[in-house]
Amino acid sequence: MITFILNNQLIQTEEPAGMVLLDFIRYKMHLMGTKAGCREGDCGACTVLEGYLENGEVRYKSIVSCLTPLGNVQGKHIVTIEGLQKDKMSPVQQAMVDNAATQCGFCTPGFVMSLTAHSLSPEKSTPEKVVHAISGNICRCTGYNSIKHAAGDIAAVLAKKDKKDPLDWLIKEAFLPEYFRSIADRLKKIKVKIIEDKVGKTVGGGTDLFVQQADALAVANLYFLKEDKVQADAYAIGIEKDICRIGGAVTASEIMQHPVLQHYFPKMKEYFKLISSEPIRNMATVAGNIVNASPIADLVIFFLALNAEIHMQSASGTKRNIPLRKFYTGYKQFVLRPDEKIISLSFRLPEKAAFNFEKVSKRQHLDIASVNSAMLLQLNGDTVETIYLSAGGVYAWPFYAEKTVEFIRGKKFSPELVFEATEVLLSEIAPISDIRGSKEYKSLLLRQLFLTHFVEMFPQQFTPEVLFSKIMAL
Ligand SMILES: Cc1cc2nc3c(=O)[nH]c(=O)nc-3n(C[C@H](O)[C@H](O)[C@H](O)COP(=O)(O)OP(=O)(O)OC[C@H]3O[C@@H](n4cnc5c(N)ncnc54)[C@H](O)[C@@H]3O)c2cc1C
Ligand code: FES
Ligand code: FES
Numbered sequence: 001m002i003t004f005i006l007n008n009q010l011i012q013t014e015e016p017a018g019m020v021l022l023d024f025i026r027y028k029m030h031l032m033g034t035k036a037g038c039r040e041g042d043c044g045a046c047t048v049l050e051g052y053l054e055n056g057e058v059r060y061k062s063i064v065s066c067l068t069p070l071g072n073v074q075g076k077h078i079v080t081i082e083g084l085q086k087d088k089m090s091p092v093q094q095a096m097v098d099n100a101a102t103q104c105g106f107c108t109p110g111f112v113m114s115l116t117a118h119s120l121s122p123e124k125s126t127p128e129k130v131v132h133a134i135s136g137n138i139c140r141c142t143g144y145n146s147i148k149h150a151a152g153d154i155a156a157v158l159a160k161k162d163k164k165d166p167l168d169w170l171i172k173e174a175f176l177p178e179y180f181r182s183i184a185d186r187l188k189k190i191k192v193k194i195i196e197d198k199v200g201k202t203v204g205g206g207t208d209l210f211v212q213q214a215d216a217l218a219v220a221n222l223y224f225l226k227e228d229k230v231q232a233d234a235y236a237i238g239i240e241k242d243i244c245r246i247g248g249a250v251t252a253s254e255i256m257q258h259p260v261l262q263h264y265f266p267k268m269k270e271y272f273k274l275i276s277s278e279p280i281r282n283m284a285t286v287a288g289n290i291v292n293a294s295p296i297a298d299l300v301i302f303f304l305a306l307n308a309e310i311h312m313q314s315a316s317g318t319k320r321n322i323p324l325r326k327f328y329t330g331y332k333q334f335v336l337r338p339d340e341k342i343i344s345l346s347f348r349l350p351e352k353a354a355f356n357f358e359k360v361s362k363r364q365h366l367d368i369a370s371v372n373s374a375m376l377l378q379l380n381g382d383t384v385e386t387i388y389l390s391a392g393g394v395y396a397w398p399f400y401a402e403k404t405v406e407f408i409r410g411k412k413f414s415p416e417l418v419f420e421a422t423e424v425l426l427s428e429i430a431p432i433s434d435i436r437g438s439k440e441y442k443s444l445l446l447r448q449l450f451l452t453h454f455v456e457m458f459p460q461q462f463t464p465e466v467l468f469s470k471i472m473a474l
Contacts, residue, residue, distance in 0.1 A: 007083030008179045017071030018217040033081035044137030047110040051077030061282040062117035067210040071224040075192040081109035095150040103141035125158035136277030205283030208292040248287030248342040271357040287342035296369040296392040304390035305374035306347040315339045328397035353378035354457035358449040370436040371445040375453040394429040
């Protein structure tokens, strides 16, 4: 039995845990406002709100219902466009109407849900942030400008939000219906089923699994790591001294918003905004990114350059650790055994080291990388003491540039060294030509990203003049 609240109604269903929420909403509950578009997490037409308890209060985020299995909504509050119904339009809906931001209307419920999720966010609203909140929504009709204008109007209203009691303010201002006041108490009463079957296929956020095999998974034996409250390590970010441990079921959004991580990685938000879209980041877990084993997996590239270690556990409880750089053995192949789960990964926080992440894709947002790369570098005087370098899209799996790192480490740091290292880097990769670019293009891109790391980290030494003269000499 799966129990959750859908809009204002308690749901207790025997439908399979692998059924996607979109199908449950539309075909079991006959709520047709949530649209079925791509069913691949790309268009945002199926966006709903997911509310969950945190420190006794309900926090809301946008998710795509087409990739969310029912097993992941246990004990949550799911809100569809019908769940915002009141006797007058909300300021979000009104702004869409006032700015002619809806034409055929197919995308509109998804936009309204993403914008409503933004209005519930504790962050201060700006027009730019409102636009980011709809990064996962596609509209074929409007050309977006009218939606951007609506976003501006919404930000202006939200600027007046009462920070002391935002829920009360949002209800009084008609963003939300009155019943939202009762949700926290109602969620506290729900007993989430403890998941004991650890031999089933592990589901993180479902953003890879349910794109690939939604029909088969609807009837499969599944294990929802995020709901297994016994595995506390799996859904928490813990920091002890200079070691950070991130649970396998922690999402990209949770990492991006973590204040301590933002301190150590000041450009964290910039980096992570390049990864998928807001609703996908709200669902996508670290372990899912690792086990999906895509050669361009962004989170893997990020953590490879932090020399992260993975912590795995078998169904019988046996634990083992392995460096992330030793995890992959071939295309989509890795050392994780079928009965093992990734519980967490850990890495040393870069106290004195410089760090940079770069990603190039065909479009800036909501796209996977053509090539991505990350690097950590620490100097001792003018000598390179520590360096880790990763690159995606240039090998059969997310690549750790062992030879380049060996070449640079311990040497005197200079532009000459970096340009010599470029040759080593290009000799150890093996890109293939595919839809994301030819192998020559990917090699060129990686060279540029490698140099960009130095420009970002050491702008005094790596000026455009130095780079230009060196590149011309190649
Ligand atoms: C529209 C869209 C855009 C995307 N954009 C990007 C992007 O820009 N960059 C990027 O890197 N990825 C992107 N992805 C891919 C995906 O979101 C990520 O790979 C994500 O991190 C997968 O995590 P998940 O929790 O959703 O994985 P799931 O789909 O739940 O699982 C993926 C795999 O991991 C396994 N697994 C999950 N958790 C564990 C665990 N704890 N232990 C062992 N095995 C486990 C599952 O069994 C499955 O084999 C995108 C996906 C979509 C749909
Ligand atoms: S239907 Fe397109 S994102 Fe879900
Ligand atoms: S109004 Fe038609 S798709 Fe957006």
